[in-house]
Amino acid sequence: MTPATVLVVDDAAQIRDFVAEYVLRPNGFTVFQADSGEQGLEIARRETLDLVVSDIKMPGLSGIGLAQTLHREQPHLPVILITAEGSEQLAQEALRAHVVDYFIKPFDPEELLASIRRALEARRRPLAVAEQVLATLADPVVVVDAAEQVTLINAAARELFGLAAAPAGVGRLWREVIGPAEAQALLGGDQPTGELLWDDERFFSAVVNRLADGGRVLILHDITALRRAERAKTSFVATIAHDLRSPLTAVLGHVGLIDRFGPVTDAQNTHIRHIRSSVLAMSALLHDLMDLGSMEAGLDSRREAVDPVPLIKKVVDGLRYQAEARQQTLLDHLAGDLPRVLINPVRFRRLITNLVENALKYTPESGRVEVEAYAQEDCLVLRVTDTGIGIAPEDQPRVFEEFFRADHVRQTHLGTGLGLSIVKRIVDDYGGRIWVESRLAEGSRFTVMLPRHMPAERAP
Ligand code: ADP
Numbered sequence: 001m002t003p004a005t006v007l008v009v010d011d012a013a014q015i016r017d018f019v020a021e022y023v024l025r026p027n028g029f030t031v032f033q034a035d036s037g038e039q040g041l042e043i044a045r046r047e048t049l050d051l052v053v054s055d056i057k058m059p060g061l062s063g064i065g066l067a068q069t070l071h072r073e074q075p076h077l078p079v080i081l082i083t084a085e086g087s088e089q090l091a092q093e094a095l096r097a098h099v100v101d102y103f104i105k106p107f108d109p110e111e112l113l114a115s116i117r118r119a120l121e122a123r124r125r126p127l128a129v130a131e132q133v134l135a136t137l138a139d140p141v142v143v144v145d146a147a148e149q150v151t152l153i154n155a156a157a158r159e160l161f162g163l164a165a166a167p168a169g170v171g172r173l174w175r176e177v178i179g180p181a182e183a184q185a186l187l188g189g190d191q192p193t194g195e196l197l198w199d200d201e202r203f204f205s206a207v208v209n210r211l212a213d214g215g216r217v218l219i220l221h222d223i224t225a226l227r228r229a230e231r232a233k234t235s236f237v238a239t240i241a242h243d244l245r246s247p248l249t250a251v252l253g254h255v256g257l258i259d260r261f262g263p264v265t266d267a268q269n270t271h272i273r274h275i276r277s278s279v280l281a282m283s284a285l286l287h288d289l290m291d292l293g294s295m296e297a298g299l300d301s302r303r304e305a306v307d308p309v310p311l312i313k314k315v316v317d318g319l320r321y322q323a324e325a326r327q328q329t330l331l332d333h334l335a336g337d338l339p340r341v342l343i344n345p346v347r348f349r350r351l352i353t354n355l356v357e358n359a360l361k362y363t364p365e366s367g368r369v370e371v372e373a374y375a376q377e378d379c380l381v382l383r384v385t386d387t388g389i390g391i392a393p394e395d396q397p398r399v400f401e402e403f404f405r406a407d408h409v410r411q412t413h414l415g416t417g418l419g420l421s422i423v424k425r426i427v428d429d430y431g432g433r434i435w436v437e438s439r440l441a442e443g444s445r446f447t448v449m450l451p452r453h454m455p456a457e458r459a460p
Pocket residue numbers: 358359360362386388389390391399404405406407409414415416417418419420421444
């Protein structure tokens with residue numbers, strides 16, 4: 001156990017020295033001394049204390065006032081008061097200030113010492129239970145105090161950080177105890193959650209909670225098995241999607257050849273059209289699944305400083321024919337001098353295509369779709385606005401989820417429910433933001449903000 005730290009507050013140096021030098025220090029306590037309530041409070045706020053012994057009657061902040069303030073600020077810090085003259089009223093005030101004990105001068109030093117030990121023991125009891133619970137936990141847990149010192153580190157964390165048996169690490173600065181830079185960034189940073197990849201390929205999800213007293217708790221949870229399962233699923237889906245494309249291409253090819261071998265009746269033609277549109281829908285789904293798979297697997301590391309204008313124009317021009325077939329107006333307003341973005345051009349194209357295709361798909365004949373791009377601060381802003389069927393308010397937060405499709409489009413429009421989740425993934429991967437504003441039967445507007453490429457940064 002680390003030695004307990006006690007603060008002695010008294011304006012009379014004689015008593016203060018006596019308690020510090022003859023009662024506490026010879027018994028192994030670390031001692032701080034203050035000659036006023038104010039100074040005592042300052043020390044209590046600065047240092048990590050285990051107990052306070054204070055005189056009651058002092059000029060300025062009294063012992064009672066000090067105990068009251070400390071009870072508010074550090075409710076678990078025990079306070080023992082000493083007074084020259086005891087009275088019923090004083091005893092009651094001390095009780096109301098939540099002090100653990102109360103001595104009248106002259107007092108027996110042995111009794112004071114016994115009282116200090118009892119208070120420290122009582123303070124340790126809940127902590128000891130918490131330590132036992134944490135010791136059995138498979139999740140590594142580290143608690144640090146406001147002074148950046150480790151106050152608790154459970155067995156799982158000691159094993160992870162390569163420390164000896166308890167209480168290794170306790171009382172030391174956490175930066176000396178927790179080695180890896182990634183773990184330091186988690187505990188020292190201001191993100192409440194994160195992930196940690198360990199040298200031995202173990203994956204941990206991390207939570208950093210702030211405590212009321214200025215300390216922090218780091219809790220890690222091993223998600224290696226989950227990650228492996230996710231990876232297996234991704235590669236399984238990607239393999240199936242890839243392998244199914246060849247037979248589908250064959251089906252489509254053969255369907256196209258049927259009328260070469262003789263006349264086809266109207267009824268047969270209807271069936272051929274159904275087969276063709278189903279096969280096309282299936283290959284769109286496979287294409288989306290493969291795309292998501294390669295992004296999830298992190299295979300997309302290509303990045304170039306892309307000029308958005310020609311890319312957007314190309315996408316819009318490619319879809320003009322589709323718009324004209326349904327008498328839709330498709331407009332683009334691209335500001336001159338648009339910032340470049342550091343992105344994989346194939347992904348960028350996919351992002352714009354998905355948004356504009358959706359706008360056209362979910363807008364009735366004769367409707368209008370506008371594609372805008374402009375610079376705003378350090379971002380490129382892309383906006384796709386349509387006069388289509390709109391999205392209900394309760395569906396708007398869900399449209400970026402995988403496989404989500406609004407009820408009112410299921411019967412009427414073909415789709416996989418993957419297009420916007422791919423868009424969201426691309427936007428997230430490149431550090432951007434996307435959101436939707438929409439009103440049912442009036443139209444929707446999707447806005448994407450992507451960080452501008454700073455020429456100083458290099459494409460990795
Ligand atoms: P889908 O293949 O169904 O179009 P998406 O992921 O692209 O899949 O879109 C998810 C859902 O969001 C769509 O099914 C539709 O309900 C809604 N949605 C997307 N874009 C629009 C839009 N421009 N107007 C109205 N609804 C839209």
